[in-house]
Amino acid sequence: STAFLRAPRALAxxxxxxxxxxxxxxxxxxxxxxVFPRCSCARGSHAGLACxxxxxxxxxxxxxxxxxxxxxxxxxxxxxxxxxxxxxPERVPVQAEPAIQPGFLEFPDDNFFFGAATAAYQIEGAATxxxxxxxxxxxxxxxxxxxxxxxxxxxxxxxxHLFREDVELMxxxxxxxxxxxxxxxxxxxDGDGEVNPAAVEYYSxxxxxxxxxxxxxxxxxxxxxxxxxxxxKFGGWLGPKEKVVSAFGNYARTCFSLFGARVKHWITLNEPxxxxxxxxxxxxxAPGRDKAPETEPYIAAHHMLVSHAEVVAIYRKEFAAAQxxxxxxxxxxxxxxxxxxxxxxxxxxxxxxxxFSLGWFAHPIWFGCYPQCxxxxxxxxLPKFTPEEQELLRGSSDFFGLNSYSSNFSRKLxxxxxxxxxxxxxxxxxxxKDPRWEKTDMGxxxxxxxxxxxxxYIHRTYSPPGGIVITxxxxxxxxxxxxxxxxxxxxxxxxxxxxxxxxxAKAAAEVERSMxxxxxxxxxxxxxxxxxxxxxxxxxxxxxxxxxxxxxxxDNFEWGHGYTKRFGIVHVDYATQRRTVKxxxxxxxRVIEDRGFEAPLKDEQFAGGTF
Numbered sequence: 001s002t003a004f005l006r007a008p009r010a011l012a013x014x015x016x017x018x019x020x021x022x023x024x025x026x027x028x029x030x031x032x033x034x035v036f037p038r039c040s041c042a043r044g045s046h047a048g049l050a051c052x053x054x055x056x057x058x059x060x061x062x063x064x065x066x067x068x069x070x071x072x073x074x075x076x077x078x079x080x081x082x083x084x085x086x087x088x089p090e091r092v093p094v095q096a097e098p099a100i101q102p103g104f105l106e107f108p109d110d111n112f113f114f115g116a117a118t119a120a121y122q123i124e125g126a127a128t129x130x131x132x133x134x135x136x137x138x139x140x141x142x143x144x145x146x147x148x149x150x151x152x153x154x155x156x157x158x159x160x161h162l163f164r165e166d167v168e169l170m171x172x173x174x175x176x177x178x179x180x181x182x183x184x185x186x187x188x189x190d191g192d193g194e195v196n197p198a199a200v201e202y203y204s205x206x207x208x209x210x211x212x213x214x215x216x217x218x219x220x221x222x223x224x225x226x227x228x229x230x231x232x233k234f235g236g237w238l239g240p241k242e243k244v245v246s247a248f249g250n251y252a253r254t255c256f257s258l259f260g261a262r263v264k265h266w267i268t269l270n271e272p273x274x275x276x277x278x279x280x281x282x283x284x285x286a287p288g289r290d291k292a293p294e295t296e297p298y299i300a301a302h303h304m305l306v307s308h309a310e311v312v313a314i315y316r317k318e319f320a321a322a323q324x325x326x327x328x329x330x331x332x333x334x335x336x337x338x339x340x341x342x343x344x345x346x347x348x349x350x351x352x353x354x355x356f357s358l359g360w361f362a363h364p365i366w367f368g369c370y371p372q373c374x375x376x377x378x379x380x381x382l383p384k385f386t387p388e389e390q391e392l393l394r395g396s397s398d399f400f401g402l403n404s405y406s407s408n409f410s411r412k413l414x415x416x417x418x419x420x421x422x423x424x425x426x427x428x429x430x431x432x433k434d435p436r437w438e439k440t441d442m443g444x445x446x447x448x449x450x451x452x453x454x455x456x457y458i459h460r461t462y463s464p465p466g467g468i469v470i471t472x473x474x475x476x477x478x479x480x481x482x483x484x485x486x487x488x489x490x491x492x493x494x495x496x497x498x499x500x501x502x503x504x505a506k507a508a509a510e511v512e513r514s515m516x517x518x519x520x521x522x523x524x525x526x527x528x529x530x531x532x533x534x535x536x537x538x539x540x541x542x543x544x545x546x547x548x549x550x551x552x553x554x555d556n557f558e559w560g561h562g563y564t565k566r567f568g569i570v571h572v573d574y575a576t577q578r579r580t581v582k583x584x585x586x587x588x589x590r591v592i593e594d595r596g597f598e599a600p601l602k603d604e605q606f607a608g609g610t611f
Contacts, residue, residue, distance in 0.1 A: 105536040106596040112539075112546060113216070114592045115177030116170070116553035116569065117472055119223040119270070121153045123556045124183060125496065126160035130198035133189035135225035136236065137559075140286035151562025155494035157554050158577045162497060163206050169570060169579055170553065171213040174592040178215050179471060179549050180206075181223035181270065184251055191227035192247040200258055207262050218265040218471075218549075220330065221252055221311065224275055224286065231287060237275070237300040238289075245307045252311040256319045264325035266315065267401055267471065268308040271332040272361050276301035281422050284560055293421025295381050302383040305364050309392035328464075329365060330401030330471045333358040335450035335457070336430055339411035349428035350410040354457070356426045366462045368394035377425045399466030400458055403551070404473060405440075407450025408432060436608035441476040441565055446527060446606045452534035459543040467544035470535065474551035475527040476558070476565040481517035485573075492563040494574040501575070511573075515580050519571055524584040528569075529600050532591070550588060554579070 107114075121137045141152040159166055170178055184191065186199040210217050226236045234243045252268070269275075274285065276297045283290030308329055315327045336353040338346040355363070355371035363371045368390040374382060385393065409432035417424045437445035451473070458468055486492055503511065528550060539545050555568035563574060569585035572578070581589075591597045 102599050104596055105599055109595055113176040115175050115549045117179035117549040117551050118553050120181045120183040121225045123157040123159040125155040125158045127154040131196040132186040134228040135185045136231050136286035137225050139228055140288055147560050148562040148564050153557045155496055156557045157572050158496050167209040170215055173589045175215055177218055179218040181220035185227035188251055191230035217263050219263050220267040220270050223270040237303050241303050244303050245310050248307040249310045249314055253314055260319050260323040266327040267330050268311050270330050272304045273332055297422050298382050306389055309396045312396040313392050326398040328397040328399040328401055331361050332403040335407040335454040336410040339409045345412035349412045352428050353410040353430035364393045365397050400464035400468045401471040403471055406444040407447035434608040438606050448530040448534040451531050452538045455538040455543045467546040469546055470548040472551040473531050474567050476567050477523035478566050485518050490575055497577040519580050519582045521582045521584050525587045526604050
């Protein structure tokens, strides 16, 4: 799952100021959302579109409709940006159509599919088996203090040995598609060079098992697990551009050659924002670097973008004609709504916050250039694309893969931030929240209408030719019974199925009774229903959304959080590797079978803002 866009420790939030009235999002209008209309230079050259930020809407362009009483929100500025109440501008309420319409919300089978997603290091296990060598996440998780409970992906969900059982689970849920990643260091242990035949057999068998059940495979080539050999050899994503681009291109070419006759949907990179920021700025993720926040995140991201473009070019030139597949990218984003939708400054702040997160990667891939606000803020610290790279990048995704989990409000700065690097380059306060928003176990606000607005923004800004595919959406939202189950000694220390202890009849019956309560994940079901309602609302308003992958199929290794956060629609007892479909999974299966669901009732909906 995506890591939520967060402030660094130096931008820690402080006690909120006085309450002020605040409402939801602006109603979309032709040419853009009510906050960000389509860039006026879209009629001109690609270069002009690439280098010009989205124009701001004027207040006159905001067509809004009052839909009920407002909510209150509190300002929570960072310590370095405290403002006196007298300095805070008046907030003008602007509301949107609700994210939920009454009645049956239909997703026709001819233009929409449902699936679930995972990633190799999070579920496979078998970290040292059959020729696999370490990735940067093996190194990171085995370093003292970097993961909660000293957790690693050594065993995880033991999917490497249990994939046939897991495919049966998918079939029982009625999944139409399954998104998974290939472990680069399993397939090519040294990152470049010799291919591991055991890995070829494993992934080939997995693909065949999926196809035999009528489940369409979607493969992610890179889900954060750079081979350690390449990290040590030339610095991975920070290494010389030519070397990392070549290695990634060769790896992708190997995958296309081996599996492309059966796999028609490819994703180059998963959430490069997370790889760049959490891996090279905060150091929260592998490879754990945080010493050069002014430069390293931008260099790593730049090399990922050029590598993505190279892989897409390889597929289109060498494989597309024969294999007739699609290739694209998955980007993570959370919606940034203006704190005061009538304020030019806050609308500009929201646009800039979007450009510095989503636009950092989407602009080069669709337009061939970084957003203008990034060029202005970063100057020479932001690497430059060659004309050839710009040409390769522009239009280098057949679809827009979107991972999204939350939303925030953005507003202009009260005064300049004191610091340096990416967080300060953004130059706006992007982190404000409505205190009424419910939060997941990760502490992320649940804002379904923000999900709808994000989808509409992407549709109108980038117009992806293959539409938008929600490649991740879900939550960590466990029941009290599940938390109690995880408090047992050894409960969060995965064991291979082959090493699981045999339970006597009494103990097995106790686990069975516990599992009924554990699987009743009411809030996850609410979350999925609310966000699918938002997808439906976006489609009604014209957004070309073609599929939805729930994150995640299985509870799994949640990166720095280890096994303490559960996102799965299927519960995993890590001590025994037993799988149990949760209530959310059963609900999801009914949605797939019925091709829709009844809209959430009022008491099921999430608090805060317009919904």
